Amino acid sequence: MDVEEKLSLITRYPTEEVLTVDELRQYLETGARLKHYIGFEISGYIHIGTGIVSLSKVVDLQKAGVEVSILLADIHSWLNNKLGGDLELIRRVANRYYVETFRKVIEVLGGDPDNVRFYMASDLYHNNDDYWYLILDLARMTNMADIRHSLTILGRKMGESVPMSWLVYPLLQVADVFVIGSHIAHGGIDQRKAYVLAREVALKVRFYPLMLNNEKVKPIALFHSLIPALNITGKESREELSEMKMSKSLPDTAIFLHDSVEAVRQKILKAYCPPREVQMNPVIELAHLFSFRERRDKPFIIKRPQQYGGGQLEFWSFNELTKAYTEGKIHPLDLKNAVADEVIERLEPIIRWFQEGQGAHLIEEMGNIMKITR
Template sequence: MFATVDPLTGGLIWEVQGQKEKEQKEKTKVKYVEIKDVNVQFNPRPSRLSLEEKIKLLEPIGEELIHKDELINLLKNKTFPICYDGFEPSGRMHIAQGLLRALNVNRLVDAGCIFIFWVADWFALLNNKMGGDLNKIKNVGRYFIEVWKAAGMKMHNVKFLWASDEINKRPNDYWLRVLDLARKFNVSRIKRCGQIMGRNDDEQDDKMAVAQLFYPCMQCNDIFFLEADICQLGMDQRKVNMLAREYADKSTDAYKPIIMSHHMMMGLLEGQAKMSKSDLNSAIFMEDSAEDVKRKIKCAYCPPQITKDNPVLDYTKEIIFGWRNKLQILRKPENGGDKEYTTYAELEADFVSGALHPGDLKPAVTQVLNELIQPVRDHFAKDPEARALLQEIRSYQVTK
């Protein structure tokens, strides 16, 4: 028998003991699901819409748009504007990430844009998602892509790029600008971007990891590294996108990206300004069963005649009328009879007046949501690889 030195403890590991430890590590190691060519459908097509039609199509995306005149000029002069969104692979996907994201991407694709998804695996590692296990992170990234494909995202103008792969292809280009960004802004300005990592202001103290200072500089640089014309992310990412515009004023070779920030959907329970993956009742997930959807909507906060902080109305406006442009309410004659709404404004007016009751709205919302996510359920039920991937993802513990 012979022994080796344990690099962590300095003690001796005998051959038999070392073999057992090695076997145990292999047994518990997370397997990385090999990814096929996720961009096999990428084949860019230009838009046939007029400039006016493109603007009308894109305006609903942005809860905030900086700036409309810049967007008009871009669409007028570039056949394939580049849009980007970076996402941390972390846990299961809720419908804001699934249905709302697919809806907005399809609008941009129809306007002739190429949409680049930056699969931010290294960023998830920096933010300690999935316990910092890179194999888990990559598996979740694959799961996200599978969901979007099944949900009806128009893939011909969509490209997925893995941050770890792309940065390693051009490390000098990437890291030099990250260093330049770090030089041009102070710690206070960078810490103000903490919201992009899902961190509250209260968490930005001396206990924060240094990695969380790297993160905003890296995300800001992604915009220039990918040569993105439009940053199409949520309102929670606004601060780092504005940092990119500020950096352009301080740099001789950077341009100001257009910022198109979409609405952040509420959690289903009272007082939840944002959906939470760690609270399974806070959101509907893209492969939830029909029974799950029915139960969650039935229990959702939806006070009669109140629109403020009402998540059921939020779902109705952002998702139902985004995908369908109509909603059929089925009621008994004594409750007003059936009615079809073709605009959200009309539905909201009836809700405020009391003509539409939550008890009638909720079943209608449930039915449409189930119809919209049924293709995703079918994909994960019928495709063996997708089914195995989902089972793997469900075994992971979600970390903040």
């Protein structure tokens, strides 16, 4: 694969922004093996935002020859009071439900789970003086305004009595980039502040500087777009979208990887889907993610009920679909039915794994944990 082919894999949907594409091209041109990471807090059930959106980009990067890794952010989840702030429990859930589910999803998405490196954040810091010096060095280089603005990365806002732990968190996340030695720091667009900060300090850090071919470099920041909550109202601005993303804290807004076929269908049928509107339309977003990322070998079919003239429309590309939808040629309900069929078809191996395979034990364990920590 040549550099331009790698670039187009890395930058294709759901990538929303790369800081910067030119630097990424230069790094790829060195021929060195680039390292990537994405971090996840360990909290509730995994939804398609985390599971499919984030991991499909991980698989793209892997196919482009990048060494991909996943950080299980145990310490961060504890600081952010996830799973009742029980660090032991957080680690157990990370090692079982999170790792096993991520491995399964990567396999289903066509990646190689055996070539994905998993880090437990606390293992990186254990008995590691340089890590702590790095944190203190970052504290010397940043100010309260930087940290205040970064609270969105943990889904929080600045208020009068924010716990100190939230203010420590962004420094840890910036440090992770350097400790892992990640040339590509990846997350949803809600993680932007952390990696912009990492780029600002990169050439100044003295502990764990990021190196490429013996040169100190900045990490590339790669952000994927957020799949909106199914019940988004459409009135949100782009800035508010990070609060209206599909989130595990709001179960009705999310399609979980272990949802049954019927639950997935019902959730899509109930989702917000304004006629003729393709921006911030969760159903259109699902079509993009599940039906139009790869080249299709059969058309995407929308059937029209008999009472509205019958027949079917066929689409080969996302552009054709959005054009017809904007022109009012597709009824939202017909779109929802077609999208539901395709989402279910793509998720089927994962749903089956949760119902009959190894995933069944994991989800049972998680169910018990969620009852205690709720």
